[in-house]
Amino acid sequence: MCEAAVEVKNLTKRIGSKTIIKGLDFEIYPGEIFGFLGPNGAGKTTTIRMMVGLTKITEGDVIIYGKSIKKQFKEAIAQVGAIVENPEMYKFMSGWKNLLHYARMTPGGVNQDKIEEIVHLTGLENVIHKKVKTYSLGMRQRLGLAQALLHEPSVLILDEPTNGLDPSGIYEIRSYLRNLAREKGLTIFISSHLLSEVEILCDRVGIIKNGELISVDYINNFVNAGNETKIKLQLQPIDEALRVLEQKFNLSAIVNENNIFVQTNKENVPLIVNALVEHGIDVYNVNIASATLEDKFLQMTGDGTIE
Incomplete structure (x- = not known):
């Protein structure tokens, strides 16, 4: 340098x-x-x-x-x-x-x-x-x-x-x-x-x-630091999916219409999808979102708004 x-x-x-x-x-x-x-x-x-x-x-x-x-x-x-x-x-x-x-x-x-x-x-x-x-x-x-x-x-x-x-x-x-x-x-x-x-x-x-x-x-x-990723799941029924995520993976999720968003390690993604299907939940789409600067900023600073 x-x-x-x-x-x-x-x-x-x-x-x-x-x-x-x-x-x-x-x-x-x-x-x-x-x-x-x-x-x-x-x-x-x-x-x-x-x-x-x-x-x-x-x-x-x-x-x-x-x-x-x-x-x-x-x-x-x-x-x-x-x-x-x-x-x-x-x-x-x-x-x-x-x-x-x-x-x-x-x-x-x-x-x-x-x-x-x-x-x-x-x-x-x-x-x-x-x-x-x-x-x-x-x-x-x-x-x-x-x-x-x-x-x-x-x-x-x-x-x-x-x-x-x-x-x-x-x-x-x-x-x-x-x-x-x-x-x-x-x-x-x-x-x-x-x-x-x-x-x-x-x-x-x-x-x-x-x-x-x-x-x-x-x-x-x-x-790109770390192994965590955000996944977007389009599925039904929402309530049962939230219960599975909480009980099997100790994960909380954000719900938006028929989609739920979960932050987790990349290696958990196939395990989560398999568990949801095994519990009779219809999974229509899985999307792995790239981390953004905003995601990392909020992780590091909490809920503060930008100055």
């Missing part, structure tokens, strides 16, 4: 006597898209705010290409583009004038050709000269992404970048982010409540719960 683009080292946040972020350690590599997930109140947004210098770090540090957010803030943050929560723009100015304004604040400036390129890449050509107050939430997200890219950062830190986008917009942003990572080597750290999008887009994922990092792994390893 090459040298890390971002190193999060013992990152800790205390407010009074309460520790809300508890010694996070992980690395992100050049060209990697890293997903960051957590239930409501887990500390995801606080972590992101510390990573970009918006919230003071109590202990630990964040290193961006060798530069410390705590000790070399200007040098470190110069390599970062970020959307944290909802992007803030001047609503009574056009999108274009907003970008010009931020371009003027960028060290060395940004020429108009570069602005036009970013406008095209983020799909804002048709609205860029309209006032931001007329933009939908999805359009403001695109404008925020355009602003984050003005100074050609090496690292993108994005909090809910597809918030408010329709499926077509989500697909476009996903394709754009993947292109930035794969072709330009941009390092992308992304939080999202859309687990299916994280599963498609990200190389690795980290999960935070109660301020602690409980897992960091590649998406494929994470989703």
